[in-house]
Amino acid sequence: MRPVFRFAPSPNGPLHLGHALSALLNHTAARASGGRLLLRIEDIDSARCRPEFEAMIYQDLAWLGLGWEEPVRRQSEHFADYRAALGRLQSMGLVYPAFESRAEIRALVAAREASGQPWPRDPDGAPLYPGSAGRLDAAERARKLDAGTPHVLRLDTRAALARIGRPLAWLEEDYGDIPADPSAWGDVVLARKDSPTSYHMAVVVDDALQGVSHVVRGRDLYAATAVHRLLQELLGLPAPRYRHHRLIVDAAGHKLSKSTGAASLQALRAGGATPADVRRLIGLD
Structure with a gap:
């Protein structure tokens, strides 16, 4: 082909x-x-x-x-395509609603760093999600959702990696297999109130539906490929070959x-x- x-x-x-x-x-x-x-x-x-x-x-x-x-x-x-992929992850129990606003997340991180311990950050330098939404019981989540509390939908990365049960990697042109560490990104956002998808979700769905075999993109997206590989594995999508060029x-x-x-x-x-x-x-x- x-x-x-x-x-x-x-x-x-x-x-x-x-x-x-x-x-x-x-x-x-x-x-x-x-x-x-x-x-x-x-x-x-x-x-x-x-x-x-x-x-x-x-x-x-x-x-x-x-x-x-x-x-x-x-x-x-093509929002319906992304909703369908999100629904598959939800059916696996790998998605949860998180109710903190961006301002609340910044305040949580600042409070924890004020104690003298740096908060972990993702490869782009943003703090990992510090909230407790992933630990809410089903009744409390349902109460918040029924009340219309604003929220985003996050991937339970630890549970997702446990479901796969093996190390991930991607094929980088001229370098071979690169180990992928999705946990470095924490529980990434998959959808927001104002959008039924995130960049991470949309890009892996689009590449698969369009039959993309080679992804050539900037080095700034190199680390994010770990998230994309995780989503591809969870959704049963093929993994393209990657080349991350200089900026x-x-x-x-x-x-x-x-x-x-x-x-x-x-x-x-x-x-x-x-x-x-x-x-x-x-x-x-």
Whole structure:
């Protein structure tokens, strides 16, 4: 079968050079292997994603000379797929509601760290979930849910790993098998009130449904692959081959980000840059 690659941006701001590197690496790998290139729009965050940014994605990629297969998968049109996957995990007893707000979680962590003991953090530096929702009895959970108490749905990672009962790993191009440690992320959020899915859930479901065989993405998602492998195993989904490429950084060594105002591809184009200039700037000339 032909290899299947995908580029999956979120339409929550303009694309920048970091996106260009990922898109071009996927495009090049697909061409070199005689494979297919898919475009996926990861727009589960309805508060930040905008149609105008999605339109800019198509314009920027076309300007770079990229082509992709149609139709484009838009995550906001496939919430039923993610609900079905979540339901399977719930039927296994691996999902529980957590009722603390973000502010309450910050306060809990601050109080515990004030005692002189650092609270464990995930590979991205965020504190692991410190609440006690996973230990609530069924009656108390039902009371809170019946009362409409706001909550998120979390994966019981310890129970999930016990269910699998063996070490996990993923295949990293050029490096071989990499041990996966999902416990480093604690009990990750799988769904919120304002979204029936999380990035972790959606990405593994999408990759499986679209037959993605090769995932080429930034090094910032390297550690998160452990969570994805856990979900793939629990849901009986195939594991793609992974390649986590270098990141494009600014003068201070920080990863380019939409939120910090990294120069967009549209701004570069408006300033007279060519696709060849972009390739040179990201080291692909």
